[in-house]
Amino acid sequence: MSTYPLRLADHVMExxxxxxxxxxxxxxxxxSALIADGIGHRRAIMDLKKRxxxxxxxxxxxxxxRVPANEPDEGDELADEGK
Known part of the structure; x- marks a missing residue:
């Protein structure tokens, strides 16, 4: 396991x-969990960019x-813009 001296802004640390x-x-x-999660998200984004x-x-x-222009199923309609 490694250590790293991390500097954070006071409000971020709080x-x-x-x-x-x-x-x-x-x-x-x-x-540690947030960093690992962030690295996973970054990898996913990089993979999507490559693809x-x-x-x-x-x-x-x-x-x-080629997709037919069918009406959406009940409950799958787009929400009205004004609401």
């Missing part, structure tokens, strides 16, 4: 302490053009 207390975990556990480069927009739009 929020982290509060979150750790709310979750009933140590500050170290909270920060997007290989994508073919024209082919995707051609597939969507």
């Amino acid at each position: 929020e982290a302490r509060l979150a750790a207390a709310e979750d009933n975990v140590s500050l170290n556990q909270l920060l 997007a480069v290989r994508g073919n927009v024209e082919a995707a739009l051609a597939i969507l053009d």
